[in-house]
Amino acid sequence: MKAAVEWIGWFFLGYLVLLNGGYIALNLLAIPTLRRRLAREPLATLPTAYCGLEPPVSLLVPAYNEERTIASSVRSLLQLDYPEFEIVVVNDGSKDGTLAALSAAFDLEPYPEAYWRRLEAKPVRAIYRSRTAAGLRVVDKENGGKADALNVGINASRHPYFCAIDADSILERDSLRRVMEPFVDDPSTVVSGGTVRIANGCTVSGGHLERVALPRNPLALFQIVEYLRAFLFGRLGWTTLNAVLIISGAFGVFRKDVIVAAGGYRADTIGEDMELVVRLHRVLRERREPYAIHFVPDPVCWTEAPEDLAILKGQRIRWQRGLAESLHKNIELLRYGGGGPAGLLAYPFFLVFECYGPLLEVAGYVCTVALWALGYISLTQMLLFMLLAFSLGFLLSVSALLLEEMSYHLYPRGSQFAALVLVAIAENLGYRQLVTWWRLVGLSRWLRGAQSTWGTMTRKGSWQK
Amino acid sequence: MGLASFSDGYSGFSAAVSTVALALAALLLITITVLRASRSWHAARLARHEATWREALLRAMEMPDTDLPPIPRSLLPAFASYWNRIRASLKGPAAENLGAPLRRGGLEPRVLAMLGSGSLRLRLIAATTLGYLRARSAWEPLARMARLPSPELSSTAAQALLRIDADAALDLLAAELVDRDDWSLARLGSLFKELGPDAITPGLARIIASRPPRGAHRIVRLARFGQRKSMGLAVREWLRTSGDAQVLESALDYVEDTHDLAQVRGAARHGDWRVRIAAARALGRIGSRPELAVLLELLSDPQWWVRYHAAQAVTALHGLDPGEVQALQRLATDPFAAQMLAQALADRTPAA
Numbered sequence: 044m045k046a047a048v049e050w051i052g053w054f055f056l057g058y059l060v061l062l063n064g065g066y067i068a069l070n071l072l073a074i075p076t077l078r079r080r081l082a083r084e085p086l087a088t089l090p091t092a093y094c095g096l097e098p099p100v101s102l103l104v105p106a107y108n109e110e111r112t113i114a115s116s117v118r119s120l121l122q123l124d125y126p127e128f129e130i131v132v133v134n135d136g137s138k139d140g141t142l143a144a145l146s147a148a149f150d151l152e153p154y155p156e157a158y159w160r161r162l163e164a165k166p167v168r169a170i171y172r173s174r175t176a177a178g179l180r181v182v183d184k185e186n187g188g189k190a191d192a193l194n195v196g197i198n199a200s201r202h203p204y205f206c207a208i209d210a211d212s213i214l215e216r217d218s219l220r221r222v223m224e225p226f227v228d229d230p231s232t233v234v235s236g237g238t239v240r241i242a243n244g245c246t247v248s249g250g251h252l253e254r255v256a257l258p259r260n261p262l263a264l265f266q267i268v269e270y271l272r273a274f275l276f277g278r279l280g281w282t283t284l285n286a287v288l289i290i291s292g293a294f295g296v297f298r299k300d301v302i303v304a305a306g307g308y309r310a311d312t313i314g315e316d317m318e319l320v321v322r323l324h325r326v327l328r329e330r331r332e333p334y335a336i337h338f339v340p341d342p343v344c345w346t347e348a349p350e351d352l353a354i355l356k357g358q359r360i361r362w363q364r365g366l367a368e369s370l371h372k373n374i375e376l377l378r379y380g381g382g383g384p385a386g387l388l389a390y391p392f393f394l395v396f397e398c399y400g401p402l403l404e405v406a407g408y409v410c411t412v413a414l415w416a417l418g419y420i421s422l423t424q425m426l427l428f429m430l431l432a433f434s435l436g437f438l439l440s441v442s443a444l445l446l447e448e449m450s451y452h453l454y455p456r457g458s459q460f461a462a463l464v465l466v467a468i469a470e471n472l473g474y475r476q477l478v479t480w481w482r483l484v485g486l487s488r489w490l491r492g493a494q495s496t497w498g499t500m501t502r503k504g505s506w507q508k
Numbered sequence: 509m510g511l512a513s514f515s516d517g518y519s520g521f522s523a524a525v526s527t528v529a530l531a532l533a534a535l536l537l538i539t540i541t542v543l544r545a546s547r548s549w550h551a552a553r554l555a556r557h558e559a560t561w562r563e564a565l566l567r568a569m570e571m572p573d574t575d576l577p578p579i580p581r582s583l584l585p586a587f588a589s590y591w592n593r594i595r596a597s598l599k600g601p602a603a604e605n606l607g608a609p610l611r612r613g614g615l616e617p618r619v620l621a622m623l624g625s626g627s628l629r630l631r632l633i634a635a636t637t638l639g640y641l642r643a644r645s646a647w648e649p650l651a652r653m654a655r656l657p658s659p660e661l662s663s664t665a666a667q668a669l670l671r672i673d674a675d676a677a678l679d680l681l682a683a684e685l686v687d688r689d690d691w692s693l694a695r696l697g698s699l700f701k702e703l704g705p706d707a708i709t710p711g712l713a714r715i716i717a718s719r720p721p722r723g724a725h726r727i728v729r730l731a732r733f734g735q736r737k738s739m740g741l742a743v744r745e746w747l748r749t750s751g752d753a754q755v756l757e758s759a760l761d762y763v764e765d766t767h768d769l770a771q772v773r774g775a776a777r778h779g780d781w782r783v784r785i786a787a788a789r790a791l792g793r794i795g796s797r798p799e800l801a802v803l804l805e806l807l808s809d810p811q812w813w814v815r816y817h818a819a820q821a822v823t824a825l826h827g828l829d830p831g832e833v834q835a836l837q838r839l840a841t842d843p844f845a846a847q848m849l850a851q852a853l854a855d856r857t858p859a860a
Contacts, residue, residue: 056518056521056522060525078628079628079660082627082628082632083628083629083632083660084629085629085633085636086632086633086636088593089593089636090593090596090597091596091695092698092701092702094694094697094698094700095697095732096694096697154854155847155850155853155854156851157812157815157816157844157847157848157850157851159812161812201816227692227694227695228690228692228695229690420518423519424518424519424522427519427522427526428522430523430526431529434527434530434533435525435526435529437530437533438530438532438533441536441537445536448543448544455544457544460540464537
């Protein structure tokens with residue numbers, strides 16, 4: 044019994060060290076890519092005239108019940124600095140006045156488009172074009188979910204690249220130029236994803252970000268450090284190995300012929316953005332086609348983070364289900380011998396630490412407390428376990444703050460830095476554990492096979508002018 | 509039970525890892541604090557110097573004999589980067605005048621020395637500055653750099669060489685321009701546009717005449733930045749002789765008169781759909797009523813994009829009025845063709 048209990052103790056201790064060590068290793072892996080990118084910054088900021096050889100892009104904006112924000116979102120997209128792009132808004136059978144809002148704002152008229160159904164999707168009711176905004180079309184279709192709406196957008200798009208954008212994303216004017224750079228520089232690029240940062244606390248005007256600041260809401264503050272730690276520098280680490288498994292659905296550019304050949308977005312999954320990227324790794328590796336999936340670390344896309352526990356809980360449950368679905372629907376990437384870094388490193392890492400990690404983390408905490416309650420370990424040993432969890436989590440967050448400082452330095456004021464350090468401490472005292480619990484709930488719902496739907500997220504938008 | 513149940517190793521390991529993690533975190537926090545202090549000191553120092561540089565460089569745009577304030581060694585990369593930004597936004601005499609104070613102030617050899625640094629950032633800044641300065645003294649080191657495997661270093665060096673002497677650089681870099689897929693065509697295109705057709709046409713014509721065995725499509729696409737007449741003559745010759753689909757696709761963009769109609773009609777039946785698209789577009793530009801038969805055939809092509817461009821071409825054909833296109837649409841037995849013609853007619857009456 045003693046040996047078994049001790050083995051359990053060591054198992055959870057080892058898991059904790061591996062989990063945080065893995066993330067710290069990813070942060071270290073991010074450094075060469077970040078340095079290379081920053082070395083090029085003096086050239087990237089030089090004014091350059093467009094020459095007409097830049098690849099044209101179709102911006103796909105799936106919209107469901109977005110009547111309050113859709114017109115301003117499209118207006119901000121129309122102002123993007125890029126030589127050739129079109130905007131295709133896909134109204135996914137909204138129950139509110141999304142279509143009417145678009146029609147009023149952009150003077151829509153019916154357009155007799157020879158719609159090409161390359162990807163299977165719900166029927167299209169009508170296609171409109173704007174009389175006032177060149178290059179804007181609106182596709183009105185039956186409700187089928189975000190993935191289905193994106194497939195319709197791909198079918199209706201005219202350019203060889205498409206950019207999937209959430210209707211509520213806030214983009215910098217040069218966002219599209221920056222996220223298209225990998226396609227311009229590396230012909231093997233099939234996907235390029237932009238970094239999504241948290242807009243709470245920032246000042247947004249006319250759909251564009253004007254001033255970066257920290258929010259006052261503690262939940263939003265926690266998420267800022269969490270985004271830096273897990274979503275920014277973690278993904279950048281995987282980029283170094285060409286093993287990025289997630290490109291955010293909020294802002295990512297894809298080479299259309301590759302996506303169509305892979306079958307487009309899967310409408311039966313909740314995490315359609317991740318599922319597509321994992322599938323691309325699998326399909327392209329199987330076909331032995333050279334490819335690159337890039338992640339652009341520049342802060343190019345901003346989104347509102349939940350400031351309310353219930354909404355945050357719903358979001359994290361949905362994300363976890365999407366993650367589990369995406370990984371298990373492409374399990375062949377793990378089995379397939381030629382999976383490369385994506386199959387041999389990233390996939391197992393995501394499966395063990397991201398997908399089933401919450402199960403092990405929660406079990407670790409529960410077992411440790413139970414062992415102490417049953418007298419198998421002393422109070423000191425239990426507290427040492429908790430201290431270990433805290434110190435590794437804190438180290439990870441601080442290493443992300445260092446990378447932020449070395450690179451984008453978005454929060455220059457001393458008070459902002461102090462706030463972020465306090466958050467890096469405080470998030471380990473309840474927030475991370477709470478998120479882990481929600482992720483476990485998400486995992487269990489995926490196991491029970493709950494239906495996937497459009498994610499609902501109530502936006503406050505109080506920072507928008 | 510109790511403490512005795514778990515070995516001391518467990519506690520020791522937890523305590524040791526926690527201590528190391530906390531110590532490392534403290535070290536990182538100190539590093540961040542030092543970085544922030546250093547960054548803010550540098551930013552303040554740079555802001556002071558940039559104000560002086562701005563004043564001197566603005567004067568130099570009008571009066572090239574303006575002297576620059578002394579540039580300390582530690583600020584040379586920042587100055588060069590600042591100068592590059594201003595230089596890149598200028599054209600004409602002001603752009604030329606901007607280089608004079610650097611040459612006179614002995615900055616060219618200092619920037620040239622920076623080219624040999626171990627830092628990617630410094631080398632990229634230096635190569636760009638030397639290119640804008642048209643520094644002949646940098647030709648050899650830049651030529652070596654242009655052959656490095658790193659796409660950033662090699663393409664930046666190539667751009668600098670092209671700025672120094674476009675004609676000589678096109679001869680020197682002919683093989684790389686054709687072969688190196690990692691040299692972005694869009695970036696080269698922007699540079700060729702900046703250099704202007706007179707500077708690049710002779711060199712590009714020589715590369716086209718040399719008939720590179722592969723990668724020719726890259727040169728054909730870049731040829732659009734040369735003098736249209738000379739480039740068109742050279743490129744259109746390939747319409748008759750090249751079997752490469754990518755070359756044909758690009759070369760068809762140069763078709764501007766009916767001399768090449770036979771080749772264009774042939775391309776409309778090419779096995780590669782991208783060539784058929786380029787042929788449809790060419791027919792839309794130069795074709796008239798006799799080409800309608802070929803375009804109607806393309807309207808039933810299995811590829812949507814071929815049908816789309818064929819329909820656009822039908823509406824653009826010389827001598828065919830919208831009424832006739834509407835009649836074609838009504839009479840079309842192929843529903844795809846009818847749909848495409850309806851869309852093309854709608855496109856002819858632009859919404860915005």
